Amino acid sequence: MVVVVQQADFDLNQEYQTLIEGNQTDGAVVTFCGLVRDFNQGHEIIGLTLEHYPAMTLKALEKIEAEARERWTLGRVTIIHRVGDLDLGDQIVFVGVSSRHRKDAYAASQFIMDTLKTDAPFWKKERTTTGPRWVESEMR
Amino acid sequence: MIKILFFAQLKETLDCCELELDGDGIAEVKDIIELLSQRGVVWAKALNAEKLMMAVNQDLAKANTQVNDGDEVAFFPPVTGG
Numbered sequence: 001m002v003v004v005v006q007q008a009d010f011d012l013n014q015e016y017q018t019l020i021e022g023n024q025t026d027g028a029v030v031t032f033c034g035l036v037r038d039f040n041q042g043h044e045i046i047g048l049t050l051e052h053y054p055a056m057t058l059k060a061l062e063k064i065e066a067e068a069r070e071r072w073t074l075g076r077v078t079i080i081h082r083v084g085d086l087d088l089g090d091q092i093v094f095v096g097v098s099s100r101h102r103k104d105a106y107a108a109s110q111f112i113m114d115t116l117k118t119d120a121p122f123w124k125k126e127r128t129t130t131g132p133r134w135v136e137s138e139m140r
Numbered sequence: 141m142i143k144i145l146f147f148a149q150l151k152e153t154l155d156c157c158e159l160e161l162d163g164d165g166i167a168e169v170k171d172i173i174e175l176l177s178q179r180g181v182v183w184a185k186a187l188n189a190e191k192l193m194m195a196v197n198q199d200l201a202k203a204n205t206q207v208n209d210g211d212e213v214a215f216f217p218p219v220t221g222g
Contacts, residue, residue: 034222050221051147051148052221053145053147053195053198053214053216055198055212056195056198056199056214059198059199060198060200063199081221081222092221092222093221093222113222116221116222117219117220117221117222118218118219119200119219120219120221120222121147121195121214121216121219121221122219122220122221122222123147123148123149123216123217123219123220123221124220124221125148134148134149134217134220135220136218136220137191137217137218137219137220139218
């Protein structure tokens with residue numbers, strides 16, 4: 001299991017290699033990347049700043065990963081979430097899951113992202129053409 | 141003492157990121173909300189917002205979650221990561 005919160009960018013291919021290297025039991029890998037997009041909730045975006053609750057973020061992500069492992073048969077799981085200042089088009093989040101069969105990998109990666117969006121203490125503040133604004137949650 | 145933390149919009153609204161409270165008389169998270177609401181309209185409104193989230197010792201919590209002396213309690217708006 002790899003769970004990381006970092007300011008630095010990540011490399012998709014490198015993360016994919018980490019999931020498959022020496023791993024001959026898993027026949028499926030699903031990866032997801034979340035990016036900074038240009039338009040959100042009616043505002044034109046220049047970039048964003050991700051704030052988090054440092055003492056809690058890792059703990060929350062590890063809990064989500066453990067929950068996913070209880071529900072599905074998984075091999076390797078990687079969750080990377082960036083914090084700090086990001087620009088348009090930058091990568092924000094990576095979720096990678098390997099499993100014996102694709103169904104578990106698809107379901108688990110979707111579950112991890114969905115739960116991350118409701119339970120992990122990250123907040124986006126967007127820099128828009130009309131000034132900074134906190135993103136409103138659309139989850140609940 | 142109980143350590144209280146605020147994040148994101150809530151931190152800006154209250155102009156406060158961290159404070160400490162005496163643990164006496166505090167049994168649940170809602171006791172903290174009640175106590176801090178006495179600080180004025182801004183605090184009362186922000187801490188009684190319907191969508192307010194809270195955590196005790198870095199685990200998501202509810203208003204009726206138990207709080208003990210030495211705990212860390214955090215309040216924050218709905219999360220928007222991912």
